[in-house]
Amino acid sequence: MxxxxxxxxxxxxxxxxxxxxxxxxxxxxxxxxxxxxxxxxxxxxxxxxxxxxxxxxxxxxxxxxxxxxxxxxxxxxxxxxxxxxxxxxxxxxxxxxxxxxxxxxxxxxxxxxxxxxxxxxxxxxxxxxxxxxxxxxxxxxxxxxxxxxxxxxxxxxxxxxxxxxxxxxxxxxxxxxxxxxxxxxxxxxxxxxxxxxxxxxxxxxxxxxxxxxxxxxxxxxxxxxxxxxxxxxxxxxxxxxxxxxxxxxxxxxxxxxxxxxxxxxxxxxxxxxxxxxxxxxxxxxxxxxxxxxxxxxxxxxxxxxxxxxxxxxxxxxxxxxxxxxxxxxxxxxxxxxxxxxxxxxxxxxxxxxxSPQPWAGASRECDDASTWPTDPAVLEGTWEVLEPGADPTRVQEGVVRELDARHDVASLGAGRFVWRGDDDARFSAVVHPGWDAVRDRPALVLTALGESSRVVLATRLGEGGS
Known part of the structure; x- marks a missing residue:
């Protein structure tokens, strides 16, 4: 009790x-x-x-x-x-x-x-x-x-x-x-x-x-x-x-x-x-x-x-x-x-x-949303991905992979994107510059929410991550 x-x-x-x-x-x-x-x-x-x-x-x-x-x-x-x-x-x-x-x-x-x-x-x-x-x-x-x-x-x-x-x-x-x-x-x-x-x-x-x-x-x-x-x-x-x-x-x-x-x-x-x-x-x-x-x-x-x-x-x-x-x-x-x-x-x-990454300070972060990505190409490549709702009873390990298949991707400006997944579920996402605390370097970070309440947090790895 x-x-x-x-x-x-x-x-x-x-x-x-x-x-x-x-x-x-x-x-x-x-x-x-x-x-x-x-x-x-x-x-x-x-x-x-x-x-x-x-x-x-x-x-x-x-x-x-x-x-x-x-x-x-x-x-x-x-x-x-x-x-x-x-x-x-x-x-x-x-x-x-x-x-x-x-x-x-x-x-x-x-x-x-x-x-x-x-x-x-x-x-x-x-x-x-x-x-x-x-x-x-x-x-x-x-x-x-x-x-x-x-x-x-x-x-x-x-x-x-x-x-x-x-x-x-x-x-x-x-x-x-x-x-x-x-x-x-x-x-x-x-x-x-x-x-x-x-x-x-x-x-x-x-x-x-x-x-x-x-x-x-x-x-x-x-x-x-x-x-x-x-x-x-x-x-x-x-x-x-x-x-x-x-x-x-x-x-x-x-x-x-x-x-x-x-x-x-x-x-x-x-x-x-x-x-x-x-x-x-x-x-x-x-x-x-x-x-x-x-x-x-x-x-x-x-x-x-x-x-x-x-x-x-x-x-x-x-x-x-x-x-x-x-x-x-x-x-x-x-x-x-x-x-x-x-x-x-x-x-x-x-x-x-x-953000999937902790705040790194104004000198390492970018507050000007007008400079955040608008090209859907930034969604390509390899990311370290977390899904906080997958099993909140355990410490989830980040998974290195490409983002799930996306269809009808559209940019709404200031780092905002929408797309549809393979199951036709609609996702709303924000992509912005951040700082990879583990690798100690600049990186793009992504947060996305699907219609089923599925949340994806991701950090861009490798070339194009800065």
Missing amino acids: AELRTPPVGLTDGGPVAPVPETASWAGRHVHDPTVVRDDDGTYWCFSTDARSDGPVRAGVQVRRSHDLVDWTFHGWALDGVPAAAADWAGAQGLWAPDVVRAPGGDGWRMYYSASSFGSRRSAIGLAVAPHPAGPWRDGGLVVSSEHHDPPAGVGHPNAIDANVVDDGSRQWLVYGSFFGGIHVLPLDPVSGHVAESAARSAEPGGLTEHPGVLVARRAPHVDNGAVEGAFVLPRPDGGWALLVSYDSLAASYHVRAAVGDAVTGPFRDRLGNLMTDLEAAPWTVGVPVLSGHRLGDGPGILAPGHGSVLTETLPDGGTRQTFVHHVRDADAPTEHRLQLRRLVWTHDGWPLV
Whole structure:
């Protein structure tokens, strides 16, 4: 049962929490459930769960800074331990999965942190505020809490962790939830940052156990304890919204799936039209598989990528760059967890996909989409291919081959292509310059989505790959 779920090594679950004696070598190590923001001077700030793979954990939300999204320096902790209200309610020994956003009007910053313990639904999301990502951070109390009731048949009550704040232009929303009861959405008061008064109906501080909001995603409780968490909602380029969530075991088959909908409150459907709340479909058929465990070439095995957020930046030329920020574990040392980022792209018909290669820095990447390939000839040749939906329960080895047979290939400009495969299924693809991290050289990378929700991630090899 979910209540017996064992915490991965490095995530605290009771007992004394000792200060960390040395952090100079941490860089992107020990990062779990990350979010990244950029301040006004161009510095990037990463906030993540209180986690450590090689010793005791100090509470307060880990903070790192970077100037290029590649090299990271440990900055410290946002808070001095678990705030009293969160500790009293949830008994938490550490804080999880922070989401950091600018306050409306740009007047300071807000951090939504989670307080819980493994296997419990007695949880809370709290709010802290600061004038700058570097702090100082001041606690602002609980926003929403949940109680550990016995679940009703089939679903279960929500678990108040894993916050994601979304602004749709007219109001703000809190997307939250994990495992028990799925993912829910509640309206926020933009002035206070707390749940809007019209939705707050519980006597408990920040409590909404009986009125959790709109359900947008869930899984059957018999499937890895109903594992769906780490939700992130972002706008699609031509209208509507995309939902990214993580499925399955935190230290094994964890992987990322996507769906789209017309509103922040859903409903969200995958490429085949399946609702993300569908409990009847086969467990791994709902949602578009975006990223899963893999190994490219003779590089390190990537285990359990997930709990992602998206950093959206406006570039000096007026363009936009989006980066998927997530953690990974090392397949050969599963207790080790670290930060990883990848470019996020959109197919011509509005589906989010991520690069098969980690972000290599602005000097090695190309943000100018007007220079991305337009000639269908770039699809020829040899590629190292991954299919994240083929079997997300294992670390998939990259396969070196030509892309599947393509018919009626058409270029839509800016790296976008469409074609039909041998089975007449239509694919939408994005091809752009990237960096092959294993071979340490420039390469074209491809992401493609078929009508059957089949996703192909590929890196061009050999001549023509640069």
